[in-house]
Amino acid sequence: MPRRIVVVGGGAAGIGAAGAAKLAxxxxxxxxxxxxxxxxxxxxxxxxxxGKEIPTFEQLFLATKQTYVDSGIDVRYETRVDALDLAAKTxxxxxxxxxxxxxxxxxxxxHYEDPxxxxxxLDGLHYVKNIRRAMEWDPIxxxxxxxxxxxxxxxxxxxxxxxxHRGLETHLVDPRPWALxxxxxxxxxxxxxxxxxxxxxxxxxxxxxxxxxxxxxxxRAVKTSAGELPADIVVVCTHKxxxxxxxxxxxxxxxxxxxxxVDERMATSAPDVFAAGDCVELPHNVTxxxxxxxxxxxxxxxxxxxxxxxxxGQRVYEAVNVPWGMVAGxxxxxxVSFGETTATALGIPFVMxxxxxxxxxxxxxDVKKVRVKLLAExxxxxxxxAQMVGGEGIKERADFLAMCVKRGVTLADLAYMENVYSxxxxxxxxxxxxxxQKGLAAATTGG
Amino acid sequence: MPFFxxxxxxxxxxxxxxxxxxxxxxxxxxxxxxxxxxxLAFLWRRVFTPLYRLIPWGVRRAIIQAMPGSHRRRWVxxxxxxxxx
Numbered sequence: 001m002p003r004r005i006v007v008v009g010g011g012a013a014g015i016g017a018a019g020a021a022k023l024a025x026x027x028x029x030x031x032x033x034x035x036x037x038x039x040x041x042x043x044x045x046x047x048x049x050x051g052k053e054i055p056t057f058e059q060l061f062l063a064t065k066q067t068y069v070d071s072g073i074d075v076r077y078e079t080r081v082d083a084l085d086l087a088a089k090t091x092x093x094x095x096x097x098x099x100x101x102x103x104x105x106x107x108x109x110x111h112y113e114d115p116x117x118x119x120x121x122l123d124g125l126h127y128v129k130n131i132r133r134a135m136e137w138d139p140i141x142x143x144x145x146x147x148x149x150x151x152x153x154x155x156x157x158x159x160x161x162x163x164x165h166r167g168l169e170t171h172l173v174d175p176r177p178w179a180l181x182x183x184x185x186x187x188x189x190x191x192x193x194x195x196x197x198x199x200x201x202x203x204x205x206x207x208x209x210x211x212x213x214x215x216x217x218x219x220r221a222v223k224t225s226a227g228e229l230p231a232d233i234v235v236v237c238t239h240k241x242x243x244x245x246x247x248x249x250x251x252x253x254x255x256x257x258x259x260x261x262v263d264e265r266m267a268t269s270a271p272d273v274f275a276a277g278d279c280v281e282l283p284h285n286v287t288x289x290x291x292x293x294x295x296x297x298x299x300x301x302x303x304x305x306x307x308x309x310x311x312x313g314q315r316v317y318e319a320v321n322v323p324w325g326m327v328a329g330x331x332x333x334x335x336v337s338f339g340e341t342t343a344t345a346l347g348i349p350f351v352m353x354x355x356x357x358x359x360x361x362x363x364x365x366d367v368k369k370v371r372v373k374l375l376a377e378x379x380x381x382x383x384x385x386a387q388m389v390g391g392e393g394i395k396e397r398a399d400f401l402a403m404c405v406k407r408g409v410t411l412a413d414l415a416y417m418e419n420v421y422s423x424x425x426x427x428x429x430x431x432x433x434x435x436x437q438k439g440l441a442a443a444t445t446g447g
Numbered sequence: 448m449p450f451f452x453x454x455x456x457x458x459x460x461x462x463x464x465x466x467x468x469x470x471x472x473x474x475x476x477x478x479x480x481x482x483x484x485x486x487l488a489f490l491w492r493r494v495f496t497p498l499y500r501l502i503p504w505g506v507r508r509a510i511i512q513a514m515p516g517s518h519r520r521r522w523v524x525x526x527x528x529x530x531x532x
Contacts, residue, residue: 175481348504
């Protein structure tokens, strides 16, 4: 009898799990349940369609429904799983049907934190998550004049930039003193802020959102601690929280982040039950503090491990170093592990080196600034983390530095690293090396 | 919300708030975030955060590692700062 593998959730983790399970055990019956109309698209691309950088939502689809049929993966669309019975090894579909499984992958994703303020049920509040809702909402942007983005989270940064590109008067409201303040450092974000101001964005820092004000059931303003902002549309970009209701009710153990506890095989606390994506928590490789709510590439890779494990294969995921990067305003920002703000919050000792370099030869057209900030462990000088802002080459540096953190590379290694010099693509002095030299100097002087 | 989740959520919020206050002053000359108000917020801000900052990193790390979570299960990776692999 073929192995019955049920996957709950059709996002990056769920689809990654289904594909890997089928690869590991081609005879397995792999069934995916999703409450949405589609799978196999890039939700991360939605802000770029709103911003008109990408012409159509259709371009975000990576595979057709027939692709999954041809792969032998049975996707059940618009079908919600409302309970897991781990003792009976069944999932209960909304409506009552019970579906048996031999192994289960929970990939239920995330939900945006409820702002918990009056007016949260008004029409006109938009949450960036589902492509069909984004398709329905997008034409409204042609008519709207004023947009308010609530919270400068990663998706908040992308939507702020997108709405400004779209020509709307865009307000960004956040209770913290700068954008992405829970992740990025203020000196890294300052060029981004300046570029938003150039794009006409109105920034409201240290400003709490107190209520959404409605008229006729639709939002017409946002009441903040600094006054009321009229709004034709509001985009709510609060923290992503793990969507774990059915997993909690089934008794799966949850960690301090609210994410499901898993091991390197993505095995949960229950036998034959695996989990992946935004609904789990993982240890940070440097601090060993559990983290949750990472990128789509993390979710997809975890899904691959969970699916392989569910199909009886051997594959492990590693503690995460969290390379990240994105476009915000006219800049690219990125990093790995953590920056000065997080290190200060946790109280992790560090030495730091910061350097401003360039992306190409100084005389070459379109040369861009690149700021690199490196944090290292005092004494050993092993790299702990990095943050960057620049006009280009941020993603590649973040990937490289993630490998450096993983392998315990030191500031001394980086300070005199070999680097590519070619006027059109790289400067004589690599900004990473310059920052490492500054860090070495700081370590020597105790600065 | 389970106890350890509540501890993590609040400690993270107030430790980040304190760090953001320091960083805003250092880099931006901006005021500190207002944050929540009330007796519980007062305790987290005025008692927990200064106490946490007084404890050496090694002790803090041990407390963090003792909390339940994925980090206590089997994982490949390097040792935390201040401890050799």
